Amino acid sequence: xxxxxxxxxxxxxxxxxxxxxxxxxxxxxxxxxxxxxxxxxxxxxxxxxxxxxxxxxxxxxxxxxxxxxxxxxxxxxxxxxxxxxxxxxxxxxxxxxxxxxxxxxxxxxxxxxxxxxxxxxxxxxxxxxxxxxxxxxxxxxxxxxxxxxxxxxxxxxxxxxxxxxxxxxxxxxxxxxxxxxxxxxxxxxxxxxxxxxxxxxxxxxxxxxxxxxxxxxxxxxxxxxxxxxxxxxxxxxxxxxxxxxxxxxxxxxxxxxxxxxxxxxxxxxxxxxxxxxxxxxxxxxxx
Numbered sequence: 001x002x003x004x005x006x007x008x009x010x011x012x013x014x015x016x017x018x019x020x021x022x023x024x025x026x027x028x029x030x031x032x033x034x035x036x037x038x039x040x041x042x043x044x045x046x047x048x049x050x051x052x053x054x055x056x057x058x059x060x061x062x063x064x065x066x067x068x069x070x071x072x073x074x075x076x077x078x079x080x081x082x083x084x085x086x087x088x089x090x091x092x093x094x095x096x097x098x099x100x101x102x103x104x105x106x107x108x109x110x111x112x113x114x115x116x117x118x119x120x121x122x123x124x125x126x127x128x129x130x131x132x133x134x135x136x137x138x139x140x141x142x143x144x145x146x147x148x149x150x151x152x153x154x155x156x157x158x159x160x161x162x163x164x165x166x167x168x169x170x171x172x173x174x175x176x177x178x179x180x181x182x183x184x185x186x187x188x189x190x191x192x193x194x195x196x197x198x199x200x201x202x203x204x205x206x207x208x209x210x211x212x213x214x215x216x217x218x219x220x221x222x223x224x225x226x227x228x229x230x231x232x233x234x235x236x237x238x239x240x241x242x243x244x245x246x247x248x249x250x251x252x253x254x255x256x257x258x259x260x261x262x263x264x265x266x267x268x269x270x271x272x273x274x275x276x277x278x279x280x281x282x283x284x285x286x287x
Contacts, residue, residue: 001013001036001104001115001119002120003033003116003120003121004122005122005160006155006156006158006160009026009029009162014079014083015079016079016080018073023165024061025068027048027049027166027167028049028062028066030164031044032113032114034170034173036121037113041111044111045062045169046058046062047169049062049167051167066112069105070101070102071101073101073105077104103115122155125152125155126156126184127180129151130180130183132144133147133187137191142195145187149187149188149191150188153181159178161174186217186218189221190221198225198226201225202225208222209242213242213245214249216257219242223261223265226238227265227268239258239261242258
């Protein structure tokens with residue numbers, strides 16, 4: 001089974017989609033797919049579907065959604081079995097083909113488990129690649145870190161569960177996943193700055209600073225990239241805009257690290273290197 005949630009939801013068995021179009025079964029599959037090969041409690045699924053006001057028939061209705069998903073899985077398994085027979089599949093493939101829908105979407109005490117059968121998951125692959133990138137950063141391997149983190153970020157095609165109408169559980173998971181994406185993005189930009197790619201970063205950082213208006217790390221990186229590109233005045237303008245936004249929306253001043261970066265840029269000539277907190281200790285992110 002191949003699972004994608006970092007963008008639109010796509011779950012395939014033997015290359016055949018098992019993603020339903022109806023909103024509620026789609027929510028159920030999304031939560032099961034995110035936690036593939038782990039038990040998802042019935043209580044979590046009910047909370048996702050109906051928040052704090054489940055109907056009396058909640059468990060029965062959930063079982064109906066599970067049956068609908070199993071029907072889609074069964075169709076995909078039949079397709080895979082037919083394709084395997086046509087190709088003269090070997091014993092290993094035949095073992096996989098003999099799985100039933102109940103083997104894939106398993107009922108267990110207290111919940112359900114989506115058995116991926118060793119298939120792919122974009123979340124797991126993102127975590128793997130990002131972890132390699134973080135370790136490369138810690139080791140000072142900035143080219144390797146930039147490469148691995150860029151590959152991890154390329155797995156995202158949009159916000160997680162972009163086409164799923166999420167409830168409490170999925171919304172919380174989407175925020176968590178977005179935070180992991182921002183951490184990887186922050187570190188990839190840091191690696192690129194260490195490699196002297198400040199000019200190449202300007203267009204991307206312009207968009208990011210506009211999108212994440214209170215994110216101090218991204219603004220600090222934008223300031224540094226502008227300064228290193230000989231655009232000191234614009235770098236200082238970025239600081240002033242961020243400060244105005246923080247004060248107006250959060251009642252906060254920029255962090256001490258960002259204020260030190262601003263003073264360093266203010267006192268340096270455009271050609272001078274600026275030793276910043278971005279390069280030594282991480283800037284604190286607000287918002």
